Amino acid sequence: MNAELMARFHGVIPAGGVGTRLWPLSRAAAPKFLHDLTGSGSTLIRATYERLIPLAGDNIMVVTGRAHRTAVLAQLPEISDLNLVLEPDPKDSAAAIGLAAAILYLRNPETIMGSFAADQVIVPVEVFQESVREAIYTAATGKIVTIGIRPTTPSTGFGYIRAGEKLQVSGAPTARDVVEFVEKPNEDTARRYLADGGYLWNAGMFVAPVALMLKHLQRSEPVLYAGLMEIAQAWETGDRVETINRIWPTLPKTAIDYAVAEPAAAAGDVAVIPGVFNWDDVGDFAAIGRLNPASEKTGVTVVGGNPRVYSDNATGVVVTDSKRVIALIGIHDVVVVDTPDALLVTTKEHAQSVKATVEKLKEEGVMDVL
Amino acid sequence: MNAELMARFHGVIPAGGVGTRLWPLSRAAAPKFLHDLTGSGSTLIRATYERLIPLAGDNIMVVTGRAHRTAVLAQLPEISDLNLVLEPDPKDSAAAIGLAAAILYLRNPETIMGSFAADQVIVPVEVFQESVREAIYTAATGKIVTIGIRPTTPSTGFGYIRAGEKLQVSGAPTARDVVEFVEKPNEDTARRYLADGGYLWNAGMFVAPVALMLKHLQRSEPVLYAGLMEIAQAWETGDRVETINRIWPTLPKTAIDYAVAEPAAAAGDVAVIPGVFNWDDVGDFAAIGRLNPASEKTGVTVVGGNPRVYSDNATGVVVTDSKRVIALIGIHDVVVVDTPDALLVTTKEHAQSVKATVEKLKEEGVMDVL
Numbered sequence: 001m002n003a004e005l006m007a008r009f010h011g012v013i014p015a016g017g018v019g020t021r022l023w024p025l026s027r028a029a030a031p032k033f034l035h036d037l038t039g040s041g042s043t044l045i046r047a048t049y050e051r052l053i054p055l056a057g058d059n060i061m062v063v064t065g066r067a068h069r070t071a072v073l074a075q076l077p078e079i080s081d082l083n084l085v086l087e088p089d090p091k092d093s094a095a096a097i098g099l100a101a102a103i104l105y106l107r108n109p110e111t112i113m114g115s116f117a118a119d120q121v122i123v124p125v126e127v128f129q130e131s132v133r134e135a136i137y138t139a140a141t142g143k144i145v146t147i148g149i150r151p152t153t154p155s156t157g158f159g160y161i162r163a164g165e166k167l168q169v170s171g172a173p174t175a176r177d178v179v180e181f182v183e184k185p186n187e188d189t190a191r192r193y194l195a196d197g198g199y200l201w202n203a204g205m206f207v208a209p210v211a212l213m214l215k216h217l218q219r220s221e222p223v224l225y226a227g228l229m230e231i232a233q234a235w236e237t238g239d240r241v242e243t244i245n246r247i248w249p250t251l252p253k254t255a256i257d258y259a260v261a262e263p264a265a266a267a268g269d270v271a272v273i274p275g276v277f278n279w280d281d282v283g284d285f286a287a288i289g290r291l292n293p294a295s296e297k298t299g300v301t302v303v304g305g306n307p308r309v310y311s312d313n314a315t316g317v318v319v320t321d322s323k324r325v326i327a328l329i330g331i332h333d334v335v336v337v338d339t340p341d342a343l344l345v346t347t348k349e350h351a352q353s354v355k356a357t358v359e360k361l362k363e364e365g366v367m368d369v370l
Numbered sequence: 371m372n373a374e375l376m377a378r379f380h381g382v383i384p385a386g387g388v389g390t391r392l393w394p395l396s397r398a399a400a401p402k403f404l405h406d407l408t409g410s411g412s413t414l415i416r417a418t419y420e421r422l423i424p425l426a427g428d429n430i431m432v433v434t435g436r437a438h439r440t441a442v443l444a445q446l447p448e449i450s451d452l453n454l455v456l457e458p459d460p461k462d463s464a465a466a467i468g469l470a471a472a473i474l475y476l477r478n479p480e481t482i483m484g485s486f487a488a489d490q491v492i493v494p495v496e497v498f499q500e501s502v503r504e505a506i507y508t509a510a511t512g513k514i515v516t517i518g519i520r521p522t523t524p525s526t527g528f529g530y531i532r533a534g535e536k537l538q539v540s541g542a543p544t545a546r547d548v549v550e551f552v553e554k555p556n557e558d559t560a561r562r563y564l565a566d567g568g569y570l571w572n573a574g575m576f577v578a579p580v581a582l583m584l585k586h587l588q589r590s591e592p593v594l595y596a597g598l599m600e601i602a603q604a605w606e607t608g609d610r611v612e613t614i615n616r617i618w619p620t621l622p623k624t625a626i627d628y629a630v631a632e633p634a635a636a637a638g639d640v641a642v643i644p645g646v647f648n649w650d651d652v653g654d655f656a657a658i659g660r661l662n663p664a665s666e667k668t669g670v671t672v673v674g675g676n677p678r679v680y681s682d683n684a685t686g687v688v689v690t691d692s693k694r695v696i697a698l699i700g701i702h703d704v705v706v707v708d709t710p711d712a713l714l715v716t717t718k719e720h721a722q723s724v725k726a727t728v729e730k731l732k733e734e735g736v737m738d739v740l
Contacts, residue, residue, distance in 0.1 A: 024695070024697075310727065310730070310731060312726065324710075324711055325394070325712040325713070325731070326712075327394075327712070327713070327716075327727055327731070328715050329720050329724060330720025331716055331717055331720070341694055341695065342694055342696075342697070343695070343706070343713070344697045344699070345696070345697070345698050345704060345706055346697075346699035347699075347700055347701055350699050353682060356682065357680065357682045357697055357699050360680070361695070361697070366678070366680070366695060369695045
């Protein structure tokens, strides 16, 4: 291991995203990353943070909404004030990750950042960490390095990364060039990608020199770049809050994929490490069914430690933070999510439809439970 | 109408039975008869009482558990203390109905009683009342008169009444002799009964001279008869409570069908009026689905007036007394019963299985929600 190189590494955890498909468990006041969705005893953000400690020590920055400050500090009591970036309101990933890059750049322009969403499940962590190390070596050669996921199904829910030639990078034997990022495909195309073998899921994980990130951001989103640099310059001064409050509302809202990853790929600046760990973005309640063992006795997966779930000829997932008795009878692949003010009953098959329902509730003005 | 005859008529409403198949809505502390299960605005016991007023005036006696005294009085504020018979604990139907017969007999041995369970739904009430009038005329000729229900399906959930020859009773043109009562049949037998046309469902409704009821009770259950007569003799004295407390625990537990109806039928003392009204014993949540209209907008039947039930591509029944948001997505013929301390999720098809689940909960000691 190259200690000097690793010392340049800084983890960044964007903790945004409500996780609407996990409503009513996840919601604006209690987003997905603040839940323990795997029965591990850790919330997703805590597990994400701990995965990065062996790589980054306490050089880990979290970017989240102001509303989540207390909850995030409760999960990450060791984080310093300067490493907790609070967005006045959500502004999509380019602003969140770009601001982290700008702050880190002003601290040390040689920094290599690694950005990992707060709400993903990854095992084994050692395999993940080895991929990140390869990515750091590759980033040091002047690349934005994504960590792609080997697809296991023809998923239409993810964008894909088309990998190219093998790169010759010392310390990164699996690094490849990236030909292009492609948008979420239709089912036929997804099948073709899976059969081709040259495509990886884009899990939004990347490792890159902050200087290179900012170069591409400046080129494609000059207004955003200028605003973020102004906030970053005030970051370690008494003007921090005043400055972010003034500038944040004026910033354009765009995804890091459009602002940086795609133009960088077109410029030949992107590489990929194919991740061989298990990865799940816990996208819906069907995923929660996969990630948690069903009771051997009942066949029902219970998340939330409620000991009062009973079933008779039933299978599915029950997510509950209450102590109510919950009885399932003669129903299969059901999903029951029981919260104090909202109850969801659906099936694993329809788990993806939760988002549309939440959007309808929003239209109907049922805001108190969203 | 024969006013003198009608003046002998006294209604009796046995209000026992938890309605286990309607758990967790119905339970020991809040049995089925205390709920409005049809959206009519009336509880089942109130509707039963009101159906009898045009026939019996205020000559209506209710037999229920002591635990339900306050709830029943809230539903029937007009009932007098002497017409509210409180059982110290449940003792099956022969004791409940037999005690009513004994008390009424001592008041007036010419009384004709009509017994109607507190938890059935009957429309139109006028057609029902006409059947009861026919039953009263028939009872006055010295018969125990059941009101049978024309079967509409080969139900295996009810006992059947095998009707015999037409009787020649003035004022009761549809009265028939009863050949026998038959137990709940298997499916093949039920189909045969339905095809035969001579079988009626036994809905437990009967009209009879109290003297004749007691004669059969004395013959088949002499200990029960003697105990009930002793309680009845103390009924209108200061010894009422002391006497029932002393004797009730010693009484045998048996159904009125075995103690009176079947032996009386064997003796040729039973007649039947075939009821042509709509009748439902609201035996399970599938019945609640039938008895309440589904929302035209959503296809979901909501019982309990919760305005916060949302659905997307879903059908079924939601019973709720909360103001929680309940969302159903992509699930059909589902049954969701949401109470403060217990939640049931099943399907209309499995509505009958609720009873077995409640029995399992009992075995497992989950008593607080039963």
